[in-house]
Amino acid sequence: MAKKVQRKNIRKSKKAQAQQSPFKIYWEKQNYLFLSLGFIVIIIGFYLMTIGPWDSVPSLIISPILLFIGYVLIFPASILSRKKKGKDVKQEEQVDSGKS
Numbered sequence: 001m002a003k004k005v006q007r008k009n010i011r012k013s014k015k016a017q018a019q020q021s022p023f024k025i026y027w028e029k030q031n032y033l034f035l036s037l038g039f040i041v042i043i044i045g046f047y048l049m050t051i052g053p054w055d056s057v058p059s060l061i062i063s064p065i066l067l068f069i070g071y072v073l074i075f076p077a078s079i080l081s082r083k084k085k086g087k088d089v090k091q092e093e094q095v096d097s098g099k100s
Contacts, residue, residue, distance in 0.1 A: 026082070034078030042070035 045066030048058040 028083060030081060030083065031078050034074060034081060038070045038074035038078055041066055041074060045070060 045063045048066065049063040050059075052059055054060075
């Protein structure tokens with residue numbers, strides 16, 4: 001008798017790969033902490049902008065600084081920060097020492 005060969009169902013494996021979020025691979029706890037810190041800083045900046053008269057020190061000086069820090073520094077840091085894995089660190093050490 002001939003042996004029956006079982007084939008993998010390609011559709012099921014493609015669906016399983018499609019259901020994985022790209023953020024699950026890349027984003028770590030550190031990224032989410034930076035993102036939440038950015039939201040907190042921006043909320044504080046907008047709050048300081050609303051209190052007091054329009055020409056007060058918090059409205060004109062402190063809130064724009066906080067908003068700049070939140071939008072230009074912390075949000076990009078949350079997107080771009082990435083921990084180096086052991087393999088990446090070893091490759092960089094070899095390149096630095098002249099080995100390839």
